[in-house]
Amino acid sequence: MSLLELRKLNKHFGGLHVTNAVDLSLEPGEIHCLIGPNGAGKSTLFRLILGEHHPGSGEILFAGENITALKSFARIHRGLSVKFQVPGVFKGLSVRQNLEIALQSHHRGAELEAEIVRLLGFLGLESEQAQRAGNLSHGQKQWLEIGMAISLKPRLLLLDEPTAGMSPEETHMTGEMVQRLNADGMTVLAIEHDMAFVRQVAQRVTVLHLGQVFAQGSIDEIVADERVAAIYLGQAHA
Amino acid sequence: MTGFVSLFRRLEGPQTVGRGPAFWSLFAIVLAIGLAYPLFSDGYTVGNTVYFFVWVFIALSLCLIWGYGGSLSFGQTAFFGIAGYGYGVLTLNFGAAYGFTLVAFVAAIAIAALFAVLLGYFMFFGRIAGVFLGIVTLAVTLMLERFMAQTAGPEWHIGSARLNGFNGMSAMPPLTIPWPGQPIVLFADVGLYYFVLGLLVFVYLALRILMNSSFGNVIVAIRENPERAEMLGYDIRKYQLITFVIGAALAGISGVLYTAWGQYITPSSMGMTAAALPLIWVAVGGRSDLTSTVVGTLVVLAAFQALTIYGSQYALVFMGVLLVLTVLIAPNGLVLGAMNWLGRLAARLTRRAG
Numbered sequence: 001m002s003l004l005e006l007r008k009l010n011k012h013f014g015g016l017h018v019t020n021a022v023d024l025s026l027e028p029g030e031i032h033c034l035i036g037p038n039g040a041g042k043s044t045l046f047r048l049i050l051g052e053h054h055p056g057s058g059e060i061l062f063a064g065e066n067i068t069a070l071k072s073f074a075r076i077h078r079g080l081s082v083k084f085q086v087p088g089v090f091k092g093l094s095v096r097q098n099l100e101i102a103l104q105s106h107h108r109g110a111e112l113e114a115e116i117v118r119l120l121g122f123l124g125l126e127s128e129q130a131q132r133a134g135n136l137s138h139g140q141k142q143w144l145e146i147g148m149a150i151s152l153k154p155r156l157l158l159l160d161e162p163t164a165g166m167s168p169e170e171t172h173m174t175g176e177m178v179q180r181l182n183a184d185g186m187t188v189l190a191i192e193h194d195m196a197f198v199r200q201v202a203q204r205v206t207v208l209h210l211g212q213v214f215a216q217g218s219i220d221e222i223v224a225d226e227r228v229a230a231i232y233l234g235q236a237h238a
Numbered sequence: 239m240t241g242f243v244s245l246f247r248r249l250e251g252p253q254t255v256g257r258g259p260a261f262w263s264l265f266a267i268v269l270a271i272g273l274a275y276p277l278f279s280d281g282y283t284v285g286n287t288v289y290f291f292v293w294v295f296i297a298l299s300l301c302l303i304w305g306y307g308g309s310l311s312f313g314q315t316a317f318f319g320i321a322g323y324g325y326g327v328l329t330l331n332f333g334a335a336y337g338f339t340l341v342a343f344v345a346a347i348a349i350a351a352l353f354a355v356l357l358g359y360f361m362f363f364g365r366i367a368g369v370f371l372g373i374v375t376l377a378v379t380l381m382l383e384r385f386m387a388q389t390a391g392p393e394w395h396i397g398s399a400r401l402n403g404f405n406g407m408s409a410m411p412p413l414t415i416p417w418p419g420q421p422i423v424l425f426a427d428v429g430l431y432y433f434v435l436g437l438l439v440f441v442y443l444a445l446r447i448l449m450n451s452s453f454g455n456v457i458v459a460i461r462e463n464p465e466r467a468e469m470l471g472y473d474i475r476k477y478q479l480i481t482f483v484i485g486a487a488l489a490g491i492s493g494v495l496y497t498a499w500g501q502y503i504t505p506s507s508m509g510m511t512a513a514a515l516p517l518i519w520v521a522v523g524g525r526s527d528l529t530s531t532v533v534g535t536l537v538v539l540a541a542f543q544a545l546t547i548y549g550s551q552y553a554l555v556f557m558g559v560l561l562v563l564t565v566l567i568a569p570n571g572l573v574l575g576a577m578n579w580l581g582r583l584a585a586r587l588t589r590r591a592g
Contacts, residue, residue: 050469076471088469090462097252101459102470104452145466152471 251450308461313375524574
């Protein structure tokens, strides 16, 4: 059974079809990358999956359950989690408190402390724990938010441009982070423009174009596809 | 027992300024001065101090909803008024015997809280946020003021309590504690002073514990980034509603105490000026911290009263200027700014000493 299944998902704002009959299914345990030019509907698709937008028609199934009508927080309780495109950390609070807020609904007392320490280590943010999250570098903010997202121990992690604004080294470290999470059984769906990252982690790639699924396959198949190159990689190479 | 200890540990935390022996020693000294003060003063001055204390609860309500929760409520005076009138109606009908004023005290606050449940439900579950929340809450309090203002006629009464329009409702009994032999009537001097001081210390400490708990964590998380908070699995509407209702109850405490203090309440207590002043006290003190709010409110109130001697309109202009200056110089509040500066200074000194 697929972990996530989108069936004929439609969303339009006025006359603009942002997603148009999107079908997509994720297998448990895979790292799946969603690529496509700007305005392809990738972030809207995430918002539909998370319940921030509601589809005009179509269904969203998570682990076999129809979650199309569920509120966002209820979807999170089912095992979804997200890192937003613009880092959504709590800027005025310390790094440690950011993690505490994410962890406190599952852990208490000494166990909570231990989890915070473990996550700080995983993210490499031990020495920044007392800093205000707003003072972190862009890359560190991205990691902190990934940390908050994974602290919920989700079955499916949604990453919206996890490496945006990162140096090549930071991008590679993020890729390793994602692979470690995946090795522990987490399914990942990532929107990404950085092809080095996609190459590093993706087991399957879906290309979204004008709100529709344009192509799907392994990274090599996608790169070899001339139609894709025309709409996306062609532009990137130019 | 461990639960009790962990409760006390929550008195300090990231959400409240002030920690360690230095802070709590200062707290104890201030409290001791507060307790001893009526012995060295006259009844009128003590009564006046009670008047200042009465307003601190509504200031704390704004601190909670606006400073910590990030939702600007312009209508805390609505709950102030509802609870004040509620106390008046109840006690004018049922009197003060058998400790009924204390029952009315609690019931009036409960009525205000219930009203907040209804209003808050529609606002937060309707996803009203930001400036619109301010507009809706302000509209509600002004509407209540208008409504109460036109109740001058004799047909407007609840039981034997006349509402009296702009003349206000008066002659309700003060808070009275039943006592064998002679009930203790808390007139607006020493008796009421200790009652209000005790309540203030209790509320202040309880709010410190609440804000440093996991509940408080979620409240500030919603202020910082509501979308992220929801995407961590929190039903933010529920948290906002609960905060709003607690805030309404605090504003209600102010309303009841004010009414019991002066044995008087009028619609103007819900008017535009009344609605705006608490915002200024809280903004000037430092809305995102409980201690700053308490200190700031008391200082601004005292300054306001001192200026009122020269004319209340000038005092109001001064309040406006004070707000503008605060926003320009110390957007987080003057008291909070000063406390943070002192904290940094102390840290630097200890580092140099070490």
